Amino acid sequence: MPNTGKSTLFNRLTGAAARIGNWPGITVDLLSAKVLLASAMVEVVDLPGIYNLHGFSDDEMVVRHFLETQAVNGLVVVLNATQLDRQLSLALQLKRLGLPLVVLLNMVDEAKRLGIRVDTEALARSLGAEVALLSAKYGQGFERVRGLIENLLRRHPAAQRGHAEAFREDEDIEAELASLVGQSVHAPALLDDTRVQALDRWLLHPWLGLPIFFGAMFLLFQLVYGVGTPLQDLMEWLLVHFQRLALDPLLAGAPPLLKSFVEDGLFNGVGTVLTFLPIIVVFFLFMAVVEDSGYLSRAAFLMDAVMARLGLDGRSFVMQLMGFGCNVPALMGTRVMRSRALRLLTMLVLPFSLCSARLQVFLFLTTAIFSPRAAPVVMFSLYLASIAIAFFTALLWRKRFRSHEPLLLELPPYRLPTLKQLVLQAWQQSGHFLKGASGFIVIGVMLVWLLTHLPVGVTPASEQSWAGAIANWMAPAFQPLGIDALQSIALLFGFVAKEVMIGALAVIYGVGEDALKAALAARMDWVSAYSFMLFTLVYTPCLSTVAVLKQESKSWAFTALAVAWPLALAWGVSFGFYQTARALGF
């Protein structure tokens, strides 16, 4: 069953770091680990949480496919002890598989507090399975569970397949469930949980709920980037000093081209990956709190009316907001969505969030081109454009990515994650990012280095370089946007990371960053500057985003779409703006 603490138990059992979340069915990839149990190496697989063996949600199909095709020694089913009135139906369905079964009733601490008593012996008799109570979070009852699993392994040393009939629909389960619950679970028919209700009264208040939600999100945003950005600066400082103290002396005798390749290509690529790391760790630390607390499902409840019209839901909105800091962790955060279509649509929309890297470019350009009075208005209009373009994209593509899962979300009770869970989660996410995206990013950065530094002997990023040749070739496409060839080379750099665009412009114009403002003001009027900023806002945010899009979607086709669509849109938006403004005589 989703949201019952499977992953927590899996972590305890294997010592490995499975992801944990207070969200229905969080485990995305099938995590597995080899553990020594009953003096044999056993592979433990963490299957996604499901409601029903016969269902057709993505997760349910994964589990059914696994059980149909894999032979196993036994199954361990984790149920939430406070919700046995319905969760036992899954145990009944699994019983029909005829496989050795251990049923664990988790969260006994919560059940006890709510006045729910379970007759485990009656349950064990009816299910023909071992039944044990457990609190996986705090480790109570864990040794006994381990013993039960080891016993099961000793009695059934050979792996076997389940009975195929179990996968067919069964109408009798309804009656069976009623009698089983009647025999073994003693609890009030409708639960009264005063603690949850008191919190919900405020957090889900008809008028105050949304302001509180936005306040909480604002606070979270401030916390994540307030803590993360200094760490990012620290990482950059370390990298600069590493280059000055170790790399420079080492490469002192090397030919200039090799030195430039190692420092500006290779080291710069590795540095790009490393500077993302602090923000990802911090983001996932805080997201773990939000997720495990159960507030994320409440956010979905609050924002659903608006987001449903866009084909999205409230969780997409939370990630969209987080994307204003940095798109990369926000994209990774979409894993809380169980429906693939919904998740892909959210990932298509997310990169339009005006992230802090783009903010740097816009702050520089607006102060260079616009008057101090106009600059804030221009900034604000760019934020509005960011949201409008995201909504427009969702509206346009929602038919292609229609989610077939009806939105029925559990609103779990509020819980606090333990420190260990938080650290595990942040650790695992960072490792995932490093493994999945780093190679892609480093290669991309080196590619742009090659384009701007070859053929041998050219001034980097000048019109004579390969990048310059490409820019000249693309000039007919950029001219109608008011963007000249040199500026389009900066856009090529911006594909790697928006932070480097200003530096790139300085190199291209051959001036220092201080003199760059004057150089830009001499070459751009406000119409072409705004057109340039619109293009920068809409097209691919950075290489790291593309790497994560690929890593999370596991589809090249989707990644290609997520790059091509914003490019086309960026061109269209800039073209529309530039030509209209010029036609109006500006």
Add this chain to the structure above:
Amino acid sequence: MDTPLDQLLPRQTAEIQSIQAEKEFSRRLFALGLRPGQLIRVLRSGPLKGPLHVRVGHTDIMIRRQDARRIQVRLAPQT
């Protein structure tokens, strides 16, 4: 008198009578504990005609209004 679930007011409790939905959806409802004979209480509805927050048995669930319309309930005598 049977009414659709989305007509219930917050804090009203009712007994589920029948569910008119395709197999996949009713299966999901069943798994979450929504089945005929069960008591269901509407706790609140989301802002701007948003989803309903209901409690069935021991579980709190959010359900969109268009989905709630397909569940027929009968008001339980006030307790």
